[in-house]
Amino acid sequence: MQKEEDIEKIELDLLLDALHQRHGYDFRHYARASLRRRVRNALAKLGRQHISDLIPALMWDESLAHAIISDFSITVTEMFRDPDFYRAARQVVMPYLETYPFFKVWVAGCATGEEVYSLAILLREEGLYDRATIFATDFNEQALKKAQDGIYPLKDIQQYTTNYQKAGGKQSFGDYYHAEYGSVIMNPSLKANITFASHNLVSDGVFSEMQLIFCRNVLIYFDRTLQNWVLRLLTESLGTGGFLCLGAKEALEFSDVASQFKVSDAVQKIYQKRRPG
Amino acid sequence: MMNGNQYAGDKYALKYRAVVIGASAGGSAALEQILPALPADYRLPVILVQHLHPQQDGPSLVYRLDYCALHFKEAEEKEAILPGYIYFAPPNYHLLVEDDFTFGLSVDEKVNFTRPSIDVLFESAAEAYGKRLVGIVLSGGNHDGAAGLQAIQRRGGLVVVQDPDTAEVAFMPRAALNAVKADYIFSPAEIAAWLPGLNLVATDGVSTF
Secondary structure, eight states: OOOHHHHHHHHHHHHHHHHHHHHOOOOTTBOHHHHHHHHHHHHHHHTOSSGGGHHHHHHHOHHHHHHHHHHHHOOOOOTTSSHHHHHHHHHHTHHHHHTOSSEEEEEETOTTSHHHHHHHHHHHHTTOGGGEEEEEEESOHHHHHHHHHTEEEGGGHHHHHHHHHHTTOSSOGGGGEEEETTEEEEOGGGGTTEEEEEOOTTTSOOOOSEEEEEEOSSGGGBOHHHHHHHHHHHHHHEEEEEEEEEOTTOOOTTSTTGGGEEEEETTTTEEEEOOOO | OHHHHHHTTOTTOBSOOEEEEEEOTTHHHHHHHHGGGSOTTOOSOEEEEEOOOTTOOSOTTGGGOTTOSSEEEEOOTTOBOOTTEEEEOOTTSEEEEOTTSBEEEEOOOOBTTBSSOHHHHHHHHHHHHGGGEEEEEOSOSSOTTHHHHHHHHHTTOEEEEEOGGGOSSOHHHHHHHHHSOOSEEEOHHHHHHHGGGGGGOBTTSOOOO
């Protein structure tokens, strides 16, 4: 007789296979502990008892399937999360971008967009926004839609304002949004150079010759194999000398691509791609 | 069962493989008594979630624990969990234990209004370590840790709660005691006296206490 938790592990493997075969979303190399929590939350929300109860729904109920996929992949973020990182990016990365008449930036795994708006504000304040082409991508369609709308709850603005100030913001954060009915909408001018697009880091291809890539708090959700896979993809997408910015608790020192980068800021996880050879 | 197979045949194998501790308001006073009692050769890793202000860098007691014999270390993602360390969750991240006894981190939504959450650590650790886990809930002002202790107990792990009468803030120990029948209800001094001896207990079922 197998124990309950062993049966659950089999169920989870089957569920992930079902998601992959039926919908093309591959969660098989996600770190399991977090994924298991998300699956349990989805079970509770849908009032199902067993993980395998989700499989028929995934097969036949298109809208429920998309809700489940969305729940599995949604990430929580905030504007100017880790203000010290933005301060460092201002000092380390912006002077490099300044040397280009035009440059390309990729925010990989942009979720609901808080980070891409933070970056847009940073570029604007450094006088570089008009030279930038910004790609903001995620495979979670619901999150991407929110990012594109640029509408956020007013209750979070106090925290974001504090973050912005700590990040070395040069104006008033209130200059960048318009508040209405408990929400704020980000200034449309911040979106002018942003292209929002669906892209799955697990299964889609490279972008070419980026000068800057943000991929923050994405890799912590992956196992080592997938981390290396995604890091290779990001490395191939960067031009020589381009910068890669990871989350505060992510690092590439122990990954397959470590030798291709120079560490610009070890604490803030800012890396610069070396010349080949 | 993975844990059973992994340790079968090792006659020196320990009955427990890790200690997880949850602390919130008032928890520092208890930790200051408990953690320095652990010897440098303590054979179980200790994993700690202490609720903090998100802007705070690490447990408020770090600077007061220089006299701890074990290394005090922020847990890193994919890091192997080893004896000799007291690991603490990075501020503003959930800390989880993976089935291969490495750490995972997440920035998923807060649980019980907090990140890191004690329940998130305890529930994942319970799945990884099964019955070879010791869970301890200390002083605090919310019910985080109660569901986590339930998960540990359900899998046969050992469950310890600080005696609410000895806690600066009794709410969290009380919530834990409402959720589980604790194996021990101890004062911090009693935990400090008992915990170092725990690793003497062998898998052959012969208990030393």
